[in-house]
Amino acid sequence: MKHKIHKKGQLKSGQITRRGFVGGSIALGAAGTMAGSLLTLSGNAFASTARRGGRMRAGLAHGSTTDTLDPASYENGFTGVMNYSLHNHLGEVDATGALVPELAESWEASNGAKTWVVNLRQGVEFHNGKTLDSDDVIASFQHHMGETKSPAKSLLEQVTSMRTDGKNRVIFELSGANADFMFITIDYHIAIKAAKDGKIDALDGIGTGGYVLESFEPGVRFYAKRHANYFKPDSAWFDELELLSIVDPTARINALTTGEVDVIDRVDLKTAHLLARQSGINVEETTGTKHYTFPMRCDTAPFDDNNVRMALKLAVKRDELVEKILYGHGTVGNDHPIAPINQYHAATLPQRVYDPDKARFYADKAGGIKVQLHAADAAFPGAVDAAVLYKEHAAAAGIEIEVVRAPNDGYWSNIWMNKPWGASYWGGRSTEDWMFTTAYLSTASWNESFWKNERFDELLFMGRAETNTDLRREIYYEMQEIVKDDCGEVIPMFANYVFASVEKVKHGAMAGNWDLDGEKFFERWWFDF
Structure with a gap:
C-alpha cells in the first residue's frame, strides 16, 4: 500500500455451515462458505440503538439510461440496490455469510437433493395489498425461464417442474441433485413479484420489499417511501430512500462531504485515506468475492x-x-x-x-x-x-x-x-x-x-x-x-468493497456478499439523530 490507514476496529464474520446430505431425506439451512471481514478505516459506524426516520440518500457509482424495472434486466449496482428495496427473495445472505429464509419460512430437500420443498412465510403483503402465495413464486420464477434473455435462465435450466401444494408451499423438481439449489433461488434477478393470471408485470415496480416506488428516472434517480406493512418489523428504518446515479468518483465524494448524500459506494481508492481523515465521515470496507x-x-x-x-x-x-x-x-x-x-x-x-x-x-x-x-x-x-x-x-x-x-x-x-x-x-x-x-x-x-x-x-x-x-x-x-x-x-x-457514510449513519455487523452490506444498507442501517 502507498499509504497507511489507522485501523479503528475490525470485525470478522463466522463461516457458513454446510450440513451433510444423507440418504433420501435432506434438510438444508445453509450452504457454501461466505466468510467475509469488515475494516473500519475511520470513525465508528457501530453502536446506538436502531430507530426509525429520515431520508436515506445514496450516491451510487452505477446507473445507466438503459436501466429498467424488469428484474430480468438488472445488470449493475444501481439496479441491484433498487431491486432489494422493492422486492424480496426466498432467502438472503446474512452478516455471517449464512443463507437464511426471507420470503421462505423454511425449506427441505429429498430424493437425493433433486426435490426441494419451500414453505412460504404467511401474511406477507405486496405493495398493492395482495397477499403473497405460491402462485406468485412460480410466476416470478417462470419470468426467467423459457424465451427470455434473463441471466437467471441458465441457473434455472436445472428446474424440470414447479408445482404448488396449497397457498404457501412450492415444490421444485430438478434434473439432477444440487446441494446448493437454495442459493440459486436467491439470485438477485429472481425477485418475487405479484402474479395475475399466472404472470407477473415485470415493469410495475411492485414487490414485498421495505420500500414502495414513487419515481424512477433511469440513469439519474430512484425514489421510494417505506412500506407501512413490511413484514420485517425490525428493518427498513428510513422513511424515504433516494438513490442517485453519480458515476464520477470525485463527484460522489463531493456529494458526501457537502451533505448532498449520506452514503456513497466505490470510494476513490487514491484518496480513501484522505477522506478517512475528515471529521464526520466514516470510511469502511468489506471483503468478499468481488x-x-x-x-x-x-x-x-x-x-x-x-x-x-x-x-x-x-x-x-x-x-x-x-x-x-x-x-x-x-x-x-x-x-x-x-x-x-x-x-x-x-x-x-x-x-x-x-x-x-x-x-x-x-x-x-x-x-x-x-x-x-x-x-x-x-x-x-x-x-x-x-x-x-x-x-x-x-x-x-x-x-x-x-x-x-x-x-x-x-x-x-x-x-x-x-x-x-x-x-x-x-x-x-x-x-x-x-x-x-x-x-x-x-x-x-x-x-x-x-x-x-x-x-x-x-x-x-x-x-x-x-x-x-x-x-x-x-x-x-x-x-x-x-x-x-x-x-x-x-x-x-x-x-474489497470500500464505501463511506456521514457520521449519523449507523449499522451492525455487515454482509460481504455485495457492496454496502449486501446491497441492503437501506434496510439494515439507520440514522442516529
Whole structure:
C-alpha cells in the first residue's frame, strides 16, 4: 500500500455451515462458505440503538439510461440496490455469510437433493395489498425461464417442474441433485413479484420489499417511501430512500462531504485515506468475492486461439494492479473467479505471475498479437488506468494493446459482451456452482467470454450432485484449473468493497456478499439523530 490507514476496529464474520446430505431425506439451512471481514478505516459506524426516520440518500457509482424495472434486466449496482428495496427473495445472505429464509419460512430437500420443498412465510403483503402465495413464486420464477434473455435462465435450466401444494408451499423438481439449489433461488434477478393470471408485470415496480416506488428516472434517480406493512418489523428504518446515479468518483465524494448524500459506494481508492481523515465521515470496507476482469470473446479472432489468451494472461503485472489500482484494498487473482473465502477455493493451484518471455513465446505461436482493449471506469474504478498499465506490461512481450476509452453511460449495453475485449467486474457469488453457472457454463446468458468447454460443463453438473466434501473439492479444483488455463477471462485482482457514510449513519455487523452490506444498507442501517 502507498499509504497507511489507522485501523479503528475490525470485525470478522463466522463461516457458513454446510450440513451433510444423507440418504433420501435432506434438510438444508445453509450452504457454501461466505466468510467475509469488515475494516473500519475511520470513525465508528457501530453502536446506538436502531430507530426509525429520515431520508436515506445514496450516491451510487452505477446507473445507466438503459436501466429498467424488469428484474430480468438488472445488470449493475444501481439496479441491484433498487431491486432489494422493492422486492424480496426466498432467502438472503446474512452478516455471517449464512443463507437464511426471507420470503421462505423454511425449506427441505429429498430424493437425493433433486426435490426441494419451500414453505412460504404467511401474511406477507405486496405493495398493492395482495397477499403473497405460491402462485406468485412460480410466476416470478417462470419470468426467467423459457424465451427470455434473463441471466437467471441458465441457473434455472436445472428446474424440470414447479408445482404448488396449497397457498404457501412450492415444490421444485430438478434434473439432477444440487446441494446448493437454495442459493440459486436467491439470485438477485429472481425477485418475487405479484402474479395475475399466472404472470407477473415485470415493469410495475411492485414487490414485498421495505420500500414502495414513487419515481424512477433511469440513469439519474430512484425514489421510494417505506412500506407501512413490511413484514420485517425490525428493518427498513428510513422513511424515504433516494438513490442517485453519480458515476464520477470525485463527484460522489463531493456529494458526501457537502451533505448532498449520506452514503456513497466505490470510494476513490487514491484518496480513501484522505477522506478517512475528515471529521464526520466514516470510511469502511468489506471483503468478499468481488473481482475485476478483462474478458476476451473466445468466439472472435484472435481470441479464439488459446495461445493469444495465454499470452495475455502472462503479460500483466497483477501485483502492480493491486498496488496502483486497488491501493492495497484487495489481492491478486489467478484467472479464475473463486475467491479465497469460498469453501472450495483452489489454494494450491500455482499462482500465475508476470512472465514476458513466456508471453512472447505464446504470442509468437499465435503469429503476433495486436488487439484493442475497451475500458471505462463504469466497468470498475480505475479500469482505464488498469488498461493503460496492462498495455505497458504487455509491450515488454512484444504484444501491442490499443486502449479504447469508452463512455461510462451505456457501457454495459454497448461495450460489455459486444466488443471482443473489454473490462468488467463481478460481485462474485456465494458458492462455486452459482458463480460458474452464471458466467462460465457454455449456455449461460452472462458467459461474457463466450467460452465453451465440454469437460467444464460435465464437471459442473457432477459438482452439483456430489455430496462428499472431498470429492466435491476435487471437482471444483479441476474446474478452476480449466478456467485458469483455457477460458478467455483475465482475472488479475480481487477487490474489497470500500464505501463511506456521514457520521449519523449507523449499522451492525455487515454482509460481504455485495457492496454496502449486501446491497441492503437501506434496510439494515439507520440514522442516529
